[in-house]
Amino acid sequence: MTLTDPTYQGSASGPLRVPPAPAAIDAEVWPGVARPPAGAKAALAGKAAGALFRSAARRLPLRVEYPNGSVLGTGDAGAPVMTMVRPDDFDVRIGDNGLIGLGESYMAGDWEASDLAGVLEVFASSVDTLIPVPLQKLRGLYLPRAPRQERNTEQNTRDNISRHYDLSNELFATFLDATMSYSSGLFPPDAGPLPDVGWEALAAAQQAKIDRLLDKAGVGEGTRLLEIGTGWGELALRAAARGATVYTVTLSSEQQALARQRIEQAGYSGQVTVALQDYRAVEGEYDAVVSVEMIEAVGYEYWPVYFQTIDRVLAPGGKVAIQAITMPHGRMLATRNAYTWVHKYIFPGGFLPSVRAIEGVTEQHTTLRVRERRGMGDHYAATLRLWEERFLQRAGEVRALGFDEVFQRMWLFYLCYSRAGFQSGYLDVQQIVLDRREAQL
Structure with a gap:
């Protein structure tokens, strides 16, 4: 070697x-x-x-x-x-x-x-x-310090999102599974030990992750669902298959185009609207709100607005289910003003919350309360390992798309950097359920 x-x-x-x-x-x-x-x-x-x-x-x-x-x-x-x-x-x-x-x-x-x-x-x-x-x-x-132009104002956020998600749908397809899910999967016990789980288990794990969120949000026949952060449309597809009407928002034109194509091919265009829209501009009333690994792109100073938006559009009796990458609260406080390699090269304007921060923001700024959460950081480590292996296996295709060696080393560093965070326990990923139920006496 x-x-x-x-x-x-x-x-x-x-x-x-x-x-x-x-x-x-x-x-x-x-x-x-x-x-x-x-x-x-x-x-x-x-x-x-x-x-x-x-x-x-x-x-x-x-x-x-x-x-x-x-x-x-x-x-x-x-x-x-x-x-x-x-x-x-x-x-x-x-x-x-x-x-x-x-x-x-x-x-x-x-x-x-x-x-x-x-x-x-x-x-x-x-x-x-x-x-x-x-x-x-x-x-x-x-x-x-973070450049002012990378703060997630309504004027800046579109550019921040575009720098990552509009790189190329073809690039993401080289290492994601057929569901085009770009977040942690949820592997079943029978998939085997997580450090050894194979590629063939990933698509089912992604669908299991989505199904659990939809279940926790009570999504079914006739549900009016808001999804904040479309991705490439898999959650909207699975919600529509349950009979829900879905309004899903993204700021990535590349994601919007492919999500619409997939939804049309599946025959759900009449049930799903994919809007190129900032979450802050969403109007209407929804029975459920689901958001998968979107809060990380919101920015520390905008978390209250993010949850206030959800609170504003959630119908009485509605439920919220989010999936969020989290970090320890002390480290979050110590680094909330830092400008990192991930900001510069991968996710401008992003920042990871702690569970304590989510609980605090919702209690101080909304009527929402955290009712349930499940940590699954080891599942993300396994997901990232599979993405990493797939990315390396298909390096020739990545190069043919016009991404040079520096980019490939950058992307590998990003995937490994992320996996290291979950394997070390420095990072976790949580599925969090919120609603407005009064506390039980």
């Missing part, structure tokens, strides 16, 4: 080829990746960041291998390996941009990993101790 031809081991379908380090990087397309920061200030920051990184790495259960032959970490022979290719560039990037630099350095090929999710899981498990506490308190002074 070489650094330009690494493989992932252990896939049921055989070795998976990792996108090679880019031979040349277009600086106009990838300005943050093409060249590391330069200048005296960057060099000084790089030296400090490199020293901090090496100090942390010595304590971590992995192996960090340097070109000079030195190895850091407490990991044994089976531990994840992070191979430094250009350690000086790595140091400068993380010194200039912190975790943004970590992702950009991988995109540039400054380091490699035969088990990328494994390396990132070690970092995620140690997130509270990687940086000394005194420096953590100063993070607001040296970490970048």
Whole structure:
């Protein structure tokens, strides 16, 4: 195995080829990746960041291998390996941009990993101790802030959503299953151990996830359903098959086009309206509201508006079922103003809530109350692993769509970064049911 031809081991379908380090990087397309920061200030920051990184790495259960032959970490022979290719560039990037630099350095090929999710899981498990506490308190002074144009105002949100979901329906089809569901599946016990569950179980797991949400929201014959966040239409299709009338909103023109096509082909055009509309502009009254992994794109300061909108349109006796990726409340508070690699390259304007935040926002700003929730983070880890394997298996198709090696490494980093969060327990995903029932005395 070489650094330009690494493989992932252990896939049921055989070795998976990792996108090679880019031979040349277009600086106009990838300005943050093409060249590391330069200048005296960057060099000084790089030296400090490199020293901090090496100090942390010595304590971590992995192996960090340097070109000079030195190895850091407490990991044994089976531990994840992070191979430094250009350690000086790595140091400068993380010194200039912190975790943004970590992702950009991988995109540039400054380091490699035969088990990328494994390396990132070690970092995620140690997130509270990687940086000394005194420096953590100063993070607001040296970490970048989110650009104002990425705040999720009604004027900005369409562009934020488009940067991710309008990349290409064909791209998403390369790694999603036939349901085109881009959220965690819910695997049954008979699918086998979640770390080993196979691709053939994913479509059924996605439908099971949707069916549970529809059941909890009481969706059936004659239900007036609002869906916030259409995706590519699978939930609307399954709700229509139950006899519901569905109004579903998205800000992605690509998603709207494919969802409408799928709905028409299934014969449900008369029951389902797919609107290119901000959730804040929805009018009318609905018996049920369902939203799958949409709150993450709303933005911290707009959570009250999101739930107030749901509260405003929900009919008396109605129910709400949402699926939300969550993080620990303390970490949420500490990072709510941070600008991260995920913001810059994947989800501009997004932010993950905590369960406590959802409960607090709904109690303070709406008549809705959380009545039930189910955590299923291990199911998301399994879902992401399957997406990752599929994406690598179909790398040729991704390249043929016009996505270069830098993009492919970016997307792989995103999938592995996400999976590491769930495998470490740093992230969870919850199905949450809300209604207006009075508390029982």
